[in-house]
Amino acid sequence: MHALQLLQPGPISTDPLELVERRTPEPRPGEVLIEVSACAVCRTDLQLVEGDLAARRLPIVPGHQVVGIVRQLGEAVGADLGVAEGDRVGIAWIGGACGACEHCRAGRENLCPHAAFTGWDRDGGYAEYVTADARYVHQLPDGFADRHAAPLLCGGAIGYRSLRVAEVQPGQRIGLYGFGASATVAIQVAVAWGCEVYVATRSESERQRALSLGAIWAGSYDEAPPAELHSAITFAPVGSVVVDALRSVGPGGNVTINAIHLDRIPQFPYDLLWMERSIRSVANVTRRDVRELLELAAALPIETQTVDYPLLGAGQALADLADGRVSGAAVLTAAGASG
Structure with a gap:
């Protein structure tokens, strides 16, 4: 698969994202493999790429507002997790938490000292495929095109x-x-x-x-x-x-x-x-935040204004974001994405 990875942070004008060919990842136990349809671009991505937000690991594939189709289930992903092959799902900024600390027990997993974040701790959506913890993917309501759903997963x-x-x-x-x-x-x-x-x-x-x-x-x-x-x-x-x-x-x-x-x-x-x-x-988001917003977005409905870029065009999207040329949300879209 193709992916954009960050090896060394630097000004976006220096093209710090590198286009690479990687093996399509295999989902580990408890994970799912998702074919990426759309990934919204966030100012947090820009801060990571330019080094204002310190990288947790390098190389890293950024992108944490991901919409796609589940293509493979890892071991131990059963019906109780509510996700199946072929589902259209979203991945948000929070990609995992310990579930045992005082914050997690209080429903504030966003404050978990062991939380893992998409595109920061684990590879994100600037790629053709991404894996995610099955407990942290979100079923997307009908009626939202991929590119309109993606910005709801972090910015929204x-x-x-x-x-x-x-x-x-x-x-x-x-x-x-x-x-x-x-x-x-x-x-x-x-x-x-x-x-x-x-x-x-x-x-x-x-x-x-x-x-x-x-x-x-x-x-x-x-x-x-x-x-x-x-x-x-x-x-x-x-x-x-x-x-x-x-x-x-x-x-x-x-x-x-x-x-x-x-x-x-x-x-x-x-x-x-x-x-x-x-x-x-405000620090991060919880799964509850994402679920409630998706329900509201379908009911109201919520309008999202987007500017589309090709899936591997994140460098240009980030440059436009840095220069204030994006009105609304920049979204990377794959050929065949809905909407």
């Missing part, structure tokens, strides 16, 4: 988890700071919950997109929303945006940071934090 799921971590309640006023692929899913869920959504982002086209998806106000980072917010979620990997968001939340409110990598948060006066305001972070 982490946007949904951000709403949960921020404890967003129906009817509240919430702010979204930054408006990439993750935020476009979060706003659709929040609007469906009857929330008033205020969006701050640097791009006029993103502001117009936010308004079209139901935001009642869209402005720039240095503009104050016209109403005090119950909570704000930051999607931009820029520390100063956290302070902008904190200025906009009222007493008892929170700012939730949706970023695996963030530059320095500037010093700010304690007055901004006083009155029981809080700052929280």
Whole structure:
């Protein structure tokens, strides 16, 4: 099979991804082999490839928003796991956890110290085939083309988890700071919950997109929303945006940071934090997050805006993402992918 592997991180302009020919992997006990139909490209992939996110192992095949068809079952994959050959499934960022630590027992496998992540600890979807732990694959609802389902598996799921971590309640006023692929899913869920959504982002086209998806106000980072917010979620990997968001939340409110990598948060006066305001972070996702979002996505339905690239065109997709040329989610698609 063909795959794109990372041997040595470096600027995306230096083409650090290498096209290689590998043997198609054999699923180990408890795993399944999946033929990749689509794989969405995430800013986390870019941070890994360029070295901002330290590699866990090298070489590694990135890609953690994978849609494909189950082609082979490993030993010990029985009907009780709910997966069979021919199923259309998705693989998300979380690819395994110990199941025994206090976090796993509490349903917070995203915090497991032994968690394994797709495209970071184990090879991901920048390839024609990938293996996955059968317990961590997700059945995909009908009605979603492969390329529209893929962005839900990380960007969408982490946007949904951000709403949960921020404890967003129906009817509240919430702010979204930054408006990439993750935020476009979060706003659709929040609007469906009857929330008033205020969006701050640097791009006029993103502001117009936010308004079209139901935001009642869209402005720039240095503009104050016209109403005090119950909570704000930051999607931009820029520390100063956290302070902008904190200025906009009222007493008892929170700012939730949706970023695996963030530059320095500037010093700010304690007055901004006083009155029981809080700052929280979102770390990874759980299988529950992915399942619930997929159910919501089918019921609402959720719209995903995609830009398509060939399956082995990740280098160009990442370069376009780095340069801000992607409106929506970049998705690698194989010939014959649905939709």
